[in-house]
Amino acid sequence: MPSSIVEISGHIIDSLILPKVLDLIIKLGAEFQILEIEIGKRRSDRSFARIQVEAASAELLETVLAKIKEHGALPVEEEAWPAELEPAPADGVFPEGFYATTNLPTSVRIDGMWLDVAYPEMDCAIRIDKPARRAECVPIHRVQKGDLIVVGHRGVRVTPIERKVPRETFEFMSSPVSTEQPKGLLIEEIAETLKGLRRDGRRILVVAGPGLVHTGAGRYLVELIENGYVQLLFAGNGLAVHDIETALYGTSLGVYLDKKLRAREGHEHHLRAINVVRRAGGIRQAVDQGIIQSGIFYSCVKRGVDFVLAGSIRDDGPLPEVITDTLRAQDVMREKVRGISLALMMATTLHAIATGNLLPATVKTVCVDINPAVVTKLTDRGTFQAIGLVTDVEPFLRELCGHLELRET
Amino acid sequence: MQLLMCPPAYYGIEYEINPWMSRSRQSDRDRARRQWELLRTVLTEKMAIEVSLVEAQPGFPDMVFTANAGLVWQKKFISSRFRHEVRRGESAHFERWFRDRGFEVVRLPDNCCFEGEGDVLRCGDTWFAGYHIRSDIYAHQWVAEIIGQEVLSLELSDNWFYHLDTCFCPLGPGRALYYPAAFDPYALQVLQANVAELIPVGFDEAARFACNAIVAGRSIALNDGCPNVRRQLEALDFQVFETPLSEFLKAGGSAKCLALIIASES
Numbered sequence: 001m002p003s004s005i006v007e008i009s010g011h012i013i014d015s016l017i018l019p020k021v022l023d024l025i026i027k028l029g030a031e032f033q034i035l036e037i038e039i040g041k042r043r044s045d046r047s048f049a050r051i052q053v054e055a056a057s058a059e060l061l062e063t064v065l066a067k068i069k070e071h072g073a074l075p076v077e078e079e080a081w082p083a084e085l086e087p088a089p090a091d092g093v094f095p096e097g098f099y100a101t102t103n104l105p106t107s108v109r110i111d112g113m114w115l116d117v118a119y120p121e122m123d124c125a126i127r128i129d130k131p132a133r134r135a136e137c138v139p140i141h142r143v144q145k146g147d148l149i150v151v152g153h154r155g156v157r158v159t160p161i162e163r164k165v166p167r168e169t170f171e172f173m174s175s176p177v178s179t180e181q182p183k184g185l186l187i188e189e190i191a192e193t194l195k196g197l198r199r200d201g202r203r204i205l206v207v208a209g210p211g212l213v214h215t216g217a218g219r220y221l222v223e224l225i226e227n228g229y230v231q232l233l234f235a236g237n238g239l240a241v242h243d244i245e246t247a248l249y250g251t252s253l254g255v256y257l258d259k260k261l262r263a264r265e266g267h268e269h270h271l272r273a274i275n276v277v278r279r280a281g282g283i284r285q286a287v288d289q290g291i292i293q294s295g296i297f298y299s300c301v302k303r304g305v306d307f308v309l310a311g312s313i314r315d316d317g318p319l320p321e322v323i324t325d326t327l328r329a330q331d332v333m334r335e336k337v338r339g340i341s342l343a344l345m346m347a348t349t350l351h352a353i354a355t356g357n358l359l360p361a362t363v364k365t366v367c368v369d370i371n372p373a374v375v376t377k378l379t380d381r382g383t384f385q386a387i388g389l390v391t392d393v394e395p396f397l398r399e400l401c402g403h404l405e406l407r408e409t
Numbered sequence: 410m411q412l413l414m415c416p417p418a419y420y421g422i423e424y425e426i427n428p429w430m431s432r433s434r435q436s437d438r439d440r441a442r443r444q445w446e447l448l449r450t451v452l453t454e455k456m457a458i459e460v461s462l463v464e465a466q467p468g469f470p471d472m473v474f475t476a477n478a479g480l481v482w483q484k485k486f487i488s489s490r491f492r493h494e495v496r497r498g499e500s501a502h503f504e505r506w507f508r509d510r511g512f513e514v515v516r517l518p519d520n521c522c523f524e525g526e527g528d529v530l531r532c533g534d535t536w537f538a539g540y541h542i543r544s545d546i547y548a549h550q551w552v553a554e555i556i557g558q559e560v561l562s563l564e565l566s567d568n569w570f571y572h573l574d575t576c577f578c579p580l581g582p583g584r585a586l587y588y589p590a591a592f593d594p595y596a597l598q599v600l601q602a603n604v605a606e607l608i609p610v611g612f613d614e615a616a617r618f619a620c621n622a623i624v625a626g627r628s629i630a631l632n633d634g635c636p637n638v639r640r641q642l643e644a645l646d647f648q649v650f651e652t653p654l655s656e657f658l659k660a661g662g663s664a665k666c667l668a669l670i671i672a673s674e675s
Binding site: 046 | 563595
């Protein structure tokens with residue numbers, strides 16, 4: 001929670017100024033803690049109190065601080081130091097000593113005010129728009145010459161996310177990644193979270209790799225989409241290609257998903273699928289023309305679920321929707337993750353890390369992969385809030401859908 | 410008792426810095442002069458108060474309200490830092506007057522406003538100070554430090570009663586007139602806890618500036634048209650001198666605003 005330390009002195013006891021200030025803090029919806037208090041011994045002696053004020057947002061904190069200042073409670077000097085700003089020397093270049101961001105809620109002291117940094121994102125700089133009183137994260141390729149960038153650490157405040165006290169006695173099981181975790185309980189908990197988010201109209205992002213289709217878990221993702229548990233899908237060319245291959249030929253990478261059989265010339269199926277979609281003009285057109293009649297992307301198009309396909313160097317095709325300029329893909333993803341409450345990442349390393357880089361730490365993140373290294377990598381690269389589940393994605397989704405009691409589609 | 414007054418030579422409603430002031434409702438200079446002279450006569454001849462004068466200065470119509478110039482403590486003059494720019498120029502003239510008479514002139518830090526005796530009043534051994542409208546609470550700490558006394562800060566919450574001396578009038582140790590609606594609830598509690606006998610003034614007479622009175626021992630001078638307050642004061646054995654000050658009410662001032670205490674004892 002954003003907080004600030006204030007000091008107040010004078011004849012604050014007999015004049016009821018101290019109780020008034022404390023009452024005001026509570027009345028305005030904030031909290032306080034008295035860190036230090038000295039009461040004068042004689043009537044003429046002044047008293048002194050040092051108070052920590054905590055508020056749910058930097059904006060509320062600012063309101064409270066401004067209000068109690070009128071009654072003599074002043075922020076201690078070091079708290080009032082402004083952030084140092086320097087203009088960017090060129091397009092795509094930060095000034096030397098720029099403040100490198102974390103994905104935690106951050107505020108910056110500008111012109112005597114704490115400004116919340118909009119959309120916290122790791123590994124960016126903080127750009128200040130003084131007239132608009134706006135602070136935002138800016139990635140290096142988006143900075144423009146002359147943009148005012150925060151340098152150094154002065155006047156920057158980062159609010160750590162409170163971590164839950166582990167409920168289990170076995171500490172090793174509450175570590176973020178363990179193959180020994182009781183997955184059933186964790187999956188049930190994830191299902192409850194998803195239900196709550198759907199009920200509250202919050203947005204859920206799914207990030208998925210083609211392994212999801214290969215393992216036959218595609219139909220469960222379809223169920224999630226059909227039941228309103230997915231509002232946004234990030235993937236690469238592969239997931240879409242193999243999903244559409246399944247829709248057109250019943251195979252994924254040439255293997256029939258329902259027959260445990262390799263199709264004759266099956267290895268060509270995904271290329272033929274790409275070609276069909278390219279001829280139709282795109283996935284949406286292929287769905288509209290009745291060429292694609294089932295699958296993840298069919299459901300996305302039909303249910304109006306937004307998706308972003310980001311390309312990579314090994315892609316076949318790719319499909320027309322795939323964004324091959326990685327910086328542009330990153331920018332589109334950055335734009336779309338705003339307002340997301342939960343990210344469910346399954347069977348993908350590249351897209352999980354890419355998305356993790358863009359998410360504020362306040363977004364609940366679940367990473368499911370058969371390879372423990374993927375979850376470790378994600379958390380090591382800063383997405384520390386991620387909860388990892390080391391399991392094959394098909395049983396995970398099957399069980400998740402079971403807990404969600406989804407209707408058959 | 411010794412008071413400082415300033416003749417209303419340049420007095421007029423030239424700007425609007427409180428709800429009483431309206432440039433469309435000008436004061437009558439001759440009548441203002443007569444009212445001011447009458448007050449001075451009451452003070453000097455009826456109440457045996459010694460009145461000193463500071464020369465009025467063109468461009469400073471409110472210099473007539475000397476109570477706002479600062480606060481005198483022994484041989485120190487704590488100079489005001491006016492909230493409004495239009496009055497800041499008065500300070501140099503008041504400071505010169507006090508310096509020429511051997512007072513030490515004390516200035517408060519630049520970051521806090523303070524309007525002198527308009528917001529600081531002594532009731533027995535207790536000092537009360539108003540804040541929020543014209544003075545800042547930080548100023549009270551400085552004043553307390555300089556005079557070495559406890560200063561109880563009172564939040565004023567009605568813009569029509571913008572100085573403490575418009576809504577609070579100490580009558581002697583443990584006794585004061587006050588207009589309750591001008592104070593916030595905490596300030597009311599502080600007054601109740603620290604003044605044994607608080608005499609409330611109704612709105613009508615508070616708006617005639619009944620609280621803006623000059624008290625010297627058992628005699629008291631105030632604006633006319635306050636019969637209830639007069640009756641109550643007379644019942645307490647005060648000799649009451651009502652004197653017309655309607656021209657000064659147009660600027661939100663009355664008897665007390667027109668005089669600054671230089672010395673309580675003659």
